[in-house]
Amino acid sequence: MTQYIVRRLLLLPIILLGVSVLVFMVIHLVPGNPAQVIAGPDAPPETVKAIELQLGLDDPLPVQYWRYLTRVLHGDLGRSLTSKRPVIADIMDALPKTIELTLAAAVITPIIAIPLGVAAAARRGKPSDSGLMLVSMLGITAPVFAIALGLMWVFGYKLRVFPISGYGGPLWTLSGLRSITLPALTLAIGSVAAMARLTRSAMLDVLSQDYVRTARAKGLREWRVLMGHGLKNALLPVITVLGLQVAYLLSGAVVTETVFAWPGVGRLAVYAIQARDFPLVQGTVLVIALLFVVVNLAVDLVYAVIDPRIHYG
Amino acid sequence: MDDTARQRASGSAPSALAQRRDDLSEIERAGRHRLLRRFLHNRPGVAGLAVIAILVLLAILSTRIAPYDWQAQDIAHRFASPSLSHLLGTDELGRDIFSRILYGGRYSLTIGFAAVGVSFVVGTLLGTVAGYYRRVDGVVMRLIDIMMAFPGILLAIAIVAALGPGLINVIVAIGINEIPGFTRITRSLVLSLREREFVTAATLIGGSDAYIVRRHVLVNLVSPIIVFASLRISTAVLVGATLSFLGLGIQPPVPEWGAMVSTARAYISIAPHTFLFPTLAIFVTVVAFNLLGDALRDTLDPTIRD
16 A cells, blocks of 8 residues: 555656646647737737747747746746736635635535435335436536526526625625525535435445344334444445545536636636636646646545555555 | 358368358347347437437438528517427527527537547547557556546646637547546556457467457457447537537537527526527437447446446
């Protein structure tokens, strides 16, 4: 296992270096002259030249990459072409909101999914079980933006219980809680559906074990059987998946944040692309990929430590 | 004794070989019939295939069968609810939503098939090379690790950011986004295939790498990769719609379904039907491909399960 952890940690810099190359290349994949694309088709040559100089586009590629890498390693992601502020400052403003949203979704997920999965397993084969499985199938298949707009329409426009978009403040304030509800639910629905199905199948596995039959035979109440013997043993695979889901919630945030005008890194990335603000595009993509890699690694390492049954070759 | 039997008995090599080939093709035909029967018994799969066939047909014939031109505006009847004259109602410019969805199917389905086609070809190639030649395995797999460091649709977003919007760019972006999956599954299959006796035998009788890969490896990869591809088409359709929805893919006024939903977003409070129907179109397509993929998996490769 130590070998596995060391190997994973050694691979990390290689992957991050590769990510930085890909992100660096974003601006160089632009068809034609990137400076012209940024400045717009009608921009005077002086403006184009100025942008070229500002971004250092007139140097050879390896020189440009080396400069990019050393700058990034010093925490300098360049300057946004639209806000004129350092990219890192824009990202630091947005990042806490993305983390807040992702964590809210990660907390909601098991709270909704586990009871649903247990209930479905307890009523196996009955209409409520099939109904739940069908709904969860829809939750997995439906596009995130459709879920977002659906929730917005029902709770924002029809029932008017939650604001339809924007950031209402920190989580501990009422307006903050209200504003995060719909985006967090949207983000969580896919994971809820997946986790409810997994909980159900893990429960069914456990409930077919001999010790569960023994527990029932000795007259234990069904509730105790389900909770004490069933859920307790079914929980490990479920929690494993939750760890993996956290990383994926990060990527779902791009769509969710855009629909709900949630001022996080995902929306910043989409805005940057639309504004052709390439330094900001590179910065946001780099930060999201970085977070994803680190979270994934952390989750894997934690499992390697806590679950001795996982074997790493 | 008939001719064939006599020739076989006398040990005439060429005709024995021909006979063997006949026997083999007979077995193959029987196998194909059995697979077809198994597939036809899978009702959800058949339903999925039927829906996809209908969608493809409607998209191809859209300009002939659509009741209106997809661009025709009728401001006087904007936001009309579904009725006999406009089956699915009209949008913010009075354009017929039904006609637009029919036409938009061309984009959504093309993206699905073409993007998966790109990743199928490149991913299978990379995976085969990585699995067969251990020396390049490390390099290819690190490249795949790097691509997988971009979660979900982020890589596609980054590529579209560079290339700009448009059908071809979206196909390229989603195609690249899907490469890691194809590479990984192909590599793992090749790794196990190259240890099999028939590959060792082919190596021992002096078969070249190209011959072994073509004749013994790729042939055995086809079923699982086709199953995987059919399941990924729904993802590609979904990512295509999502990119267009974000304003990064196909641009309005082209009625790609995601782009239609994106425009409808602004009118969701006054005309929810403008958002509902394109969403349903995406949903039906995705579900149909998933059902087909699941059925193909059960038919072709009962050993693979999620």
